Amino acid sequence: MTRLDKLAERADVAPASAESLAAAMRSALADVERPTPPGPLSTSLTFGWRALLKIKHVPEQLFDVTVFPVMFTLLFTFLFGGAIAGSVGGYLQYVLPGLLVQGVIMITMYTGSTLRTDIDRGVFDRFRSLPIWRPSALVGMLLGDAVRYTISATVTIALGLALGYRPEGGVPGVLMAVLLILVFAFSFSWLWTFFALVLRTPGAVMGVSMLVITPLTFASNIFIEPSTLPNWLRAFVEVNPVSHLVTAVRDFMGGMDASGELSITLLWCAGLVAIFGPLTMIRYRTAG
Amino acid sequence: MTDLAIETHALVKTFKKTVAVDGIDLAIPRGGMHGFLGPNGAGKTTTIRMLATLTRPDSGTARVLGRDVVADANEVRRRVSLTGQFASVDEDLTGAENLRLIGRLFGYTGARATRRSDELLTAFGLSDARDKQVKKYSGGMRRRIDIAASIVVIPELLFLDEPTTGLDPRSRNEVWDIIRAMVSSGTTVLLTTQYLDEADQLADRISVIDAGKVIAEGTSSELKAKVGNGALHVRVMNPADRPRASEVLNRILGVEIRDQADPAALSATVADPGIVTSALTALAAEKIELAQFSLGQPSLDEVFLALTGHTSESTSDEEVAA
Numbered sequence: 090m091t092r093l094d095k096l097a098e099r100a101d102v103a104p105a106s107a108e109s110l111a112a113a114m115r116s117a118l119a120d121v122e123r124p125t126p127p128g129p130l131s132t133s134l135t136f137g138w139r140a141l142l143k144i145k146h147v148p149e150q151l152f153d154v155t156v157f158p159v160m161f162t163l164l165f166t167f168l169f170g171g172a173i174a175g176s177v178g179g180y181l182q183y184v185l186p187g188l189l190v191q192g193v194i195m196i197t198m199y200t201g202s203t204l205r206t207d208i209d210r211g212v213f214d215r216f217r218s219l220p221i222w223r224p225s226a227l228v229g230m231l232l233g234d235a236v237r238y239t240i241s242a243t244v245t246i247a248l249g250l251a252l253g254y255r256p257e258g259g260v261p262g263v264l265m266a267v268l269l270i271l272v273f274a275f276s277f278s279w280l281w282t283f284f285a286l287v288l289r290t291p292g293a294v295m296g297v298s299m300l301v302i303t304p305l306t307f308a309s310n311i312f313i314e315p316s317t318l319p320n321w322l323r324a325f326v327e328v329n330p331v332s333h334l335v336t337a338v339r340d341f342m343g344g345m346d347a348s349g350e351l352s353i354t355l356l357w358c359a360g361l362v363a364i365f366g367p368l369t370m371i372r373y374r375t376a377g
Numbered sequence: 378m379t380d381l382a383i384e385t386h387a388l389v390k391t392f393k394k395t396v397a398v399d400g401i402d403l404a405i406p407r408g409g410m411h412g413f414l415g416p417n418g419a420g421k422t423t424t425i426r427m428l429a430t431l432t433r434p435d436s437g438t439a440r441v442l443g444r445d446v447v448a449d450a451n452e453v454r455r456r457v458s459l460t461g462q463f464a465s466v467d468e469d470l471t472g473a474e475n476l477r478l479i480g481r482l483f484g485y486t487g488a489r490a491t492r493r494s495d496e497l498l499t500a501f502g503l504s505d506a507r508d509k510q511v512k513k514y515s516g517g518m519r520r521r522i523d524i525a526a527s528i529v530v531i532p533e534l535l536f537l538d539e540p541t542t543g544l545d546p547r548s549r550n551e552v553w554d555i556i557r558a559m560v561s562s563g564t565t566v567l568l569t570t571q572y573l574d575e576a577d578q579l580a581d582r583i584s585v586i587d588a589g590k591v592i593a594e595g596t597s598s599e600l601k602a603k604v605g606n607g608a609l610h611v612r613v614m615n616p617a618d619r620p621r622a623s624e625v626l627n628r629i630l631g632v633e634i635r636d637q638a639d640p641a642a643l644s645a646t647v648a649d650p651g652i653v654t655s656a657l658t659a660l661a662a663e664k665i666e667l668a669q670f671s672l673g674q675p676s677l678d679e680v681f682l683a684l685t686g687h688t689s690e691s692t693s694d695e696e697v698a699a
Contacts, residue, residue, distance in 0.1 A: 218454060
């Protein structure tokens with residue numbers, strides 16, 4: 090195999106190892122073991138591991154999950170506190186659970202543009218050519234995102250506590266609230282994976298995300314009591330899934346019975362996955 | 378017909394209003410290397426994407442290793458692998474992480490995936506770069522890690538889409554050596570290329586593809602025989618002499634002499650290179666001064682001209698959009 094030996098003589102390899110490099114190539118090619126195909130959970134977790142590796146290599150992507158929550162919490166609490174609730178302290182008690190939700194929902198929009206970038210680079214074509222459960226690349230990506238959402242929620246809660254927010258529901262209430270937000274964010278993100286596969290550029294995906302997120306978060310009960318609103322707007326706020334999520338989160342953190350709003354929120358989650366999950370997968374399968 | 382690696386009948390794929398693949402029939406045996414030769418936009422990449430289950434055909438059938446690419450897509454995916462302009466690795470991860478990721482997706486345990494990754498990095502001369510992010514790799518290293526990623530589990534059939542486009546000659550030779558080693562270890566390779574010499578060096582048989590159709594098939598010698606043995610290029614010192622030079626060459630060589638875009642340049646396809654010396658003497662006798670006179674292997678353009686009657690540039694570049 091003389092050509093192979095020549096390969097081994099590359100300048101970047103010490104001459105002494107030339108023979109061993111050719112031998113390494115032969116043994117690498119001789120390894121024809123075929124492992125048992127892994128299940129959907131295993132491949133999804135492997136893609137989740139990939140998302141964590143990307144955070145490790147590109148830590149800048151944690152900037153938005155730490156700076157945004159701080160900025161939003163300070164801005165909205167001090168800007169609206171006096172006007173809406175008469176005092177900053179009183180308003181914080183009302184608005185913090187909402188800010189927790191808003192902080193996470195705002196960062197879900199990066200999911201779409203990140204996926205679009207991956208597709209443009211050709212990484213997803215390799216994943217699509219592997220003999221694995223098809224949605225696992227997307228599910229794994231969303232599992233990795235859960236880490237970013239958790240960081241955002243932690244920052245918001247820590248800052249809220251420092252400013253004087255007191256959750257009546259205690260640690261269990263707060264944990265349930267965060268868990269529910271993570272479930273909602275996972276379900277809601279299928280909307281973004283769908284847009285990422287329909288639209289052509291990361292910028293376009295981002296633009297559509299803003300168009301959807303702005304009314305969903307502002308026309309909700311995050312900042313105000315819906316009873317103050319004109320009828321037509323209140324009608325929207327009351328069906329807005331974000332309002333149901335915020336109420337459930339408020340109930341959990343305030344130590345109240347959250348079961349009613351919890352079921353409505355979980356129904357929304359199931360609905361979002363049931364509609365946008367399959368739509369995403371149809372686009373994923375036929376893309377290109 | 379499981380003795381065929383690839384078998385297609387009237388395969389068609391249309392993007393919006395462009396027909397990228399227009400009825401391709403292939404019967405490629407197992408073993409060895411088969412080349413798809415054609416210009417940008419000829420439909421090579423679209424064909425490979427259909428064979429690798431990434432794109433669904435609009436009509437026609439394709440069987441890969443005896444399995445239908447639509448009905449049995451997962452069975453096909455288990456046995457084939459691809460590398461190329463598309464199907465790349467994750468630039469944000471290191472070389473070692475990329476190989477471990479793919480190993481685990483195939484079902485290796487963490488430890489086994491790491492061992493396989495180390496083995497491949499050593500074999501591809503990438504041990505020193507194992508913990509570097511792939512975006513910091515050079516072009517040649519990048520192509521090697523792409524190929525390594527496609528053979529974490531050795532496929533029965535490997536698609537290589539333009540594996541050396543954009544590489545310098547040394548890196549190109551390295552990639553060629555790797556490909557030859559894979560073929561000699563028993564993997565069937567389907568290679569696409571825009572370069573005749575690459576197909577010539579590597580492929581046992583070549584399908585020439587143009588405008589979504591296979592227009593010729595055979596070994597490289599068979600194809601070149603259709604084009605003639607040599608391509609003659611002549612540039613005269615003074616463009617005003619060109620018509621006269623063309624006349625002289627036509628008289629001596631007895632073949633069609635083509636005017637090039639350069640007003641001083643002529644080209645011709647010569648069946649017998651021996652006669653070229655007389656042409657040179659005749660030009661000197663006519664006192665036509667020459668700036669350049671060369672005889673070379675036919676280029677891809679000339680193969681195309683001979684096979685299709687048009688040059689490769691005149692094909693549209695839909696491949697990019699595909």
